Amino acid sequence: MAKTETMYTRVEPALKANVEKILNSLGLTASDAINMFLHQILLQKGLPFEVKTPRMTVEEAKAELLAELQKGRDSFARGEFYTLAESKALRGIKTV
Numbered sequence: 001m002a003k004t005e006t007m008y009t010r011v012e013p014a015l016k017a018n019v020e021k022i023l024n025s026l027g028l029t030a031s032d033a034i035n036m037f038l039h040q041i042l043l044q045k046g047l048p049f050e051v052k053t054p055r056m057t058v059e060e061a062k063a064e065l066l067a068e069l070q071k072g073r074d075s076f077a078r079g080e081f082y083t084l085a086e087s088k089a090l091r092g093i094k095t096v
Contacts, residue, residue: 007034 040048
């Protein structure tokens with residue numbers, strides 16, 4: 001077995017528990033996942049995913065969602081709604 005080093009990191013308890021639950025379902029430990037992540041950094045010569053700031057804040061996203069939901073309610077109140085088949089047809093989705 002290759003020599004190993006120990007790394008310590010601090011994480012929120014809920015985050016750790018939720019991540020470990022997912023990893024366990026995949027048959028992995030947190031240590032396995034961290035090793036995979038570090039190997040991907042080497043292979044990619046950087047982070048193996050794009051890092052960027054969110055497009056909008058949580059508050060902005062909630063406001064946008066609420067506005068879209070209100071549009072749907074208003075449309076429904078005016079009697080403007082489609083059956084599932086009509087909606088699929090409008091989008092070019094073939095039904096069986």
